[in-house]
Amino acid sequence: MLSLGDARAQTPPAPSYPSLPPYPPPSEPPALETGGLTPPPTSAAPPGQGETLQQLERAEREDAGRGLEFVWLNVESGYEYISLQTFEANSVVDAELVKDSGSALALGVGAGVRVIFLTLGARFRLAQFSDWDLWTLNGELGLHIPFGTIEPSFTFSAGYASLGAFSVQGATGFDVDSVDVSGFNARLGAGLDWYVNPLLSLGVQGTGELLALWRDGGAQPNAVASAPEAAEVYARDGDGIGLGITLTGVVGLHF
Secondary structure, three states: OOOHHHHHHHOOOOOOOOOOOOOOOOOOOOOOOEOOEOOOOOOOOOOOHHHHHHHHHHHHHHOOOOOOOOEEEEEEEEEEEEEEEEEEEEEOOOOOOOOOEEEEEEEEEEEEEEEOOEEEEEEEEEEEOOOOEEEEEEEEEEEEOOEOOEEEEEEEEEEEEEEEOOOOOOOOOOOHHHOOEEEEEEEEEEEEEEEOOOOEEEEEEEEEEEEEEEEOOOOOHHHOOOOHHHHHHHHOOEEEEEEEEEEEEEEEEEO
């Protein structure tokens, strides 16, 4: 009879198996390709891009929702000083009877179109001085630099200028209608506008102006007795080159 110990001794040993290598980690899926082309790798935003986007968003909020502007119209009123013979005095007017410089209230109106930063339009301006009126009709080109609701601007304009409504003192029989003084002018200006809303703006503008005026001579036979020297002056041609300075308040509409 076998004992328990003999039975254990006769039990064959358990079979041994070779050890398997560790299971490899799953590989990355193959990159997508189309015709040999692979999409560009994704990368993080470059430094500073987030700050730039924040600044753009803030500028858009501060822009007051103005949007694009295509047509503009404004009116102006202010002070204008004119000297008709600053740089050249060749009797464009007779300074003995007619003042060749002075200041007056100026009124003007302008209208035109706008393409982003540039404006193109026309402007009429009238100033009534003590001895004559000056009116101008100019083409105008402007550069505008918006900063939210505040907009500085710079303008250049040029066109036709004319003197009229002469008031000659002390010359009986003087025919003021026969005195025709006209020429051209050129202006440089700078302004600052505040957009109350996308439709309405309030601003100020200052301009410096160059005037070149001519006058055709004409006989004044009825004024010879009371003002012979003036009659002689206006019988000859005259010209002058002058200077003007204007400061106005401006109300604008924008569409």
